[in-house]
Amino acid sequence: MTLSYMPGFGNDFETESLPGALPQGQNSPQRCAYGLYAEQLSGSPFTAPRGTNERSWLYRIRPSVRHTARFHPVSYKLWNTAPNIDDHELALGQLRWDPIPTPSEPTNFIAGMRTMTTAGDVHTQVGMATHVYVLNEAMRDDYFFNADAEMLLVPQDGEIRVYTEMGIMDVAPKEICVLPRGMVFKIEPKDGPSRGYVCENYGAKFTLPDRGPIGANCLANPRDFKTPTAWYEDKETDCRITVKWCGRFYVTEIGHSPLDVVAWHGNYAPYKYDLTTYSPVGAILFDHPDPSIFTVLTAPSGEAGTANIDFVIFPERWMVAEHTFRPPWYHRNIMSEFMGLICGQYDAKEEGFVPGGMSLHNMMLPHGPDAMGFDKASNAELRPQKLSGTMAFMFETRFPQHLTRYAANLDTLQDNYLDCWSGLKKRFNGTPEGILD
Numbered sequence: 545m546t547l548s549y550m551p552g553f554g555n556d557f558e559t560e561s562l563p564g565a566l567p568q569g570q571n572s573p574q575r576c577a578y579g580l581y582a583e584q585l586s587g588s589p590f591t592a593p594r595g596t597n598e599r600s601w602l603y604r605i606r607p608s609v610r611h612t613a614r615f616h617p618v619s620y621k622l623w624n625t626a627p628n629i630d631d632h633e634l635a636l637g638q639l640r641w642d643p644i645p646t647p648s649e650p651t652n653f654i655a656g657m658r659t660m661t662t663a664g665d666v667h668t669q670v671g672m673a674t675h676v677y678v679l680n681e682a683m684r685d686d687y688f689f690n691a692d693a694e695m696l697l698v699p700q701d702g703e704i705r706v707y708t709e710m711g712i713m714d715v716a717p718k719e720i721c722v723l724p725r726g727m728v729f730k731i732e733p734k735d736g737p738s739r740g741y742v743c744e745n746y747g748a749k750f751t752l753p754d755r756g757p758i759g760a761n762c763l764a765n766p767r768d769f770k771t772p773t774a775w776y777e778d779k780e781t782d783c784r785i786t787v788k789w790c791g792r793f794y795v796t797e798i799g800h801s802p803l804d805v806v807a808w809h810g811n812y813a814p815y816k817y818d819l820t821t822y823s824p825v826g827a828i829l830f831d832h833p834d835p836s837i838f839t840v841l842t843a844p845s846g847e848a849g850t851a852n853i854d855f856v857i858f859p860e861r862w863m864v865a866e867h868t869f870r871p872p873w874y875h876r877n878i879m880s881e882f883m884g885l886i887c888g889q890y891d892a893k894e895e896g897f898v899p900g901g902m903s904l905h906n907m908m909l910p911h912g913p914d915a916m917g918f919d920k921a922s923n924a925e926l927r928p929q930k931l932s933g934t935m936a937f938m939f940e941t942r943f944p945q946h947l948t949r950y951a952a953n954l955d956t957l958q959d960n961y962l963d964c965w966s967g968l969k970k971r972f973n974g975t976p977e978g979i980l981d
């Protein structure tokens with residue numbers, strides 16, 4: 545199957561998989577072509593300002609009321625939702641984990657979700673959760689929608705195929721995809737067991753950050769975001785839809801596929817993005833801009849410049865700054881930082897932070913380069929240097945991130961993470977030169 549996509553971010557798209565399926569000049573004809581039902585999916589309140597008003601019109605084989613029967617509660621104990629505080633006994637600290645292993649038993653995307661942290665409160669639609677998914681089984685007749693959150697998926701190992709109501713996306717490592725709140729989807733691995741990171745965004749949708757003095761280009765450019773064209777399955781088999789709603793899970797059984805949208809138009813839609821198309825901007829003479837210069841997507845909180853979530857990447861780039869300590873500086877931050885590594889090495893931590901691993905530097909906890917990285921960068925010859933083959937990312941939020949019991953008790957939690965800084969010795973002796981190595 546060849547997939548096709550439409551370029552642009554937040555565009556008003558239109559697409560049909562059968563000729564004439566999409567009404568022209570109106571949304572709700574008395575009778576839709578092919579006997580389809582017209583249905584609106586609202587991603588913002590009806591009265592939201594134009595800049596944030598999002599909805600799509602779906603023309604489908606059955607209306608969504610026929611895609612839910614009576615709900616039954618179902619439990620996914622490792623998928624947690626904020627507020628989820630006091631869930632463990634682990635003391636405060638900077639934390640780092642090795643990758644979560646892929647399970648040996650059959651595990652699909654829903655069962656394979658492992659929550660690491662939660663922040664904010666789903667009931668007031670603020671905050672977020674970070675997760676890792678580990679899966680080795682397709683959702684063949686299983687479908688899912690998340691009423692709690694928009695979902696940002698960051699595959700790390702293995703490509704996945706994401707079937708949504710509005711089309712199909714293939715998403716490989718170094719790509720991401722975003723599934724709007726309420727969108728019905730299923731996921732299958734394309735080539736064996738897969739692992740990736742997920743950010744659940746309880747708040748306002750991700751959007752592109754303003755560029756300020758950077759101007760009209762660079763960072764994530766709108767044309768590099770891809771929304772799938774319409775696709776449907778006309779399948780009359782026993783199917784299940786699982787719903788996540790205010791942190792609880794419910795399942796309903798129906799006799800057909802809910803992915804039955806033949807045509808659609810609107811601006812509330814899933815999309816994917818290739819992180820290697822991000823055009824980084826950075827220091828070209830000395831010092832550092834803040835890491836916000838690497839923001840791909842930002843989810844605003846209502847307070848200007850104070851994001852509910854920033855999705856930030858650390859991609860391949862040239863380091864050219866003169867008389868400068870080039871890795872990230874030491875810092876403490878009011879925002880809380882969850883990091884993952886998709887591939888390669890991260891420049892502040894050449895060891896210990898491995899692809900598929902994670903770190904958590906929570907509100908106001910100090911962090912920065914390890915002792916080895918400090919020594920190396922302090923003594924390096926400052927020629928232009930390319931950081932190649934690397935892609936790290938950060939889910940950063942204005943809210944403190946609370947560990948789940950699962951994350952606190954994970955076997956892959958590194959006991960010795962703090963030791964990475966223990967070699968940072970006192971270099972002060974009252975002389976301007978300090979103590980040299």
Ligand SMILES: [Fe+2]
Pocket residue numbers: 875877881905911
């Ligand atoms: Fe940081």
